[in-house]
Amino acid sequence: TQLLEQSPQFLSIQEGENLTVYCNSSSVFSSLQWYRQEPGEGPVLLVTVVTGGEVKKLKRLTFQFGDARKDSSLHITAAQPGDTGLYLCAGDTGTASKLTFGTGTRLQVTL
Amino acid sequence: GAVVSQHPSRVICKSGTSVKIECRSLDFQATTMFWYRQFPKQSLMLMATSNEGSKATYEQGVEKDKFLINHASLTLSTLTVTSAHPEDSSFYICSARVRSGANVLTFGAGSRLTVL
Numbered sequence: 001t002q003l004l005e006q007s008p009q010f011l012s013i014q015e016g017e018n019l020t021v022y023c024n025s026s027s028v029f030s031s032l033q034w035y036r037q038e039p040g041e042g043p044v045l046l047v048t049v050v051t052g053g054e055v056k057k058l059k060r061l062t063f064q065f066g067d068a069r070k071d072s073s074l075h076i077t078a079a080q081p082g083d084t085g086l087y088l089c090a091g092d093t094g095t096a097s098k099l100t101f102g103t104g105t106r107l108q109v110t111l
Numbered sequence: 112g113a114v115v116s117q118h119p120s121r122v123i124c125k126s127g128t129s130v131k132i133e134c135r136s137l138d139f140q141a142t143t144m145f146w147y148r149q150f151p152k153q154s155l156m157l158m159a160t161s162n163e164g165s166k167a168t169y170e171q172g173v174e175k176d177k178f179l180i181n182h183a184s185l186t187l188s189t190l191t192v193t194s195a196h197p198e199d200s201s202f203y204i205c206s207a208r209v210r211s212g213a214n215v216l217t218f219g220a221g222s223r224l225t226v227l
Contacts, residue, residue: 033215033216035218040202040220040221040223041220041221042115042117042204042206042218042219042220042221043155043204043218044218045215045216045217048215086152088154088155098145098157098160099145099157099216101154101155101156101157102154103153103154104153104154106152
């Protein structure tokens with residue numbers, strides 16, 4: 001079973017601060033996805049990265065896929081209360097059509 | 112965009128009863144759907160892969176007879192929790208692959224099951 005470890009597990013910051021969430025594994029993934037989940041809702045896809053070293057930006061969010069395709073990071077600039085939620089990375093090994101989800105990072109942004 | 116509808120969003124039942132949760136793809140066909148379980152403040156745990164027209168594939172440690180999955184059409188998969196017990200209380204989420212060949216998932220809004 002592939003494990004995707006996310007760090008930190010929990011992060012509480014004030015509005016305007018920057019933060020980085022890490023997603024690490026010993027396995028190689030053909031692609032990696034990031035989701036955000038709000039309480040009582042299903043996860044919503046933010047981005048998919050497929051190429052080693054790839055960087056994608058989504059407004060204030062910057063996603064990077066590691067060169068070896070074993071890890072990824074999510075950087076949020078000038079966090080806002082609307083960024084609050086559970087952030088999940090999910091890796092695709094390319095077989096069995098299953099995604100392996102990371103352990104999750106719970107972000108709380110306060111005014 | 113692709114929408115997955117899950118019903119009911121919340122259900123409360125007594126111990127020993129069975130509960131059915133539906134997962135529908137509203138504007139696309141889904142030959143494969145996935146069922147997850149999520150405990151409070153934790154990540155998603157894949158329970159099983161639901162395949163249209165064939166038996167579901169269960170993950171290790173998930174009881175097939177406890178969590179019955181039926182995928183009778185290209186737009187509907189159901190999860191039935193049989194003889195529910197309080198320890199089955201959880202948040203159950205389904206997802207479907209948006210298009211063939213791409214492993215991008217659209218998730219339902221989840222179903223919170225409380226077993227008294």
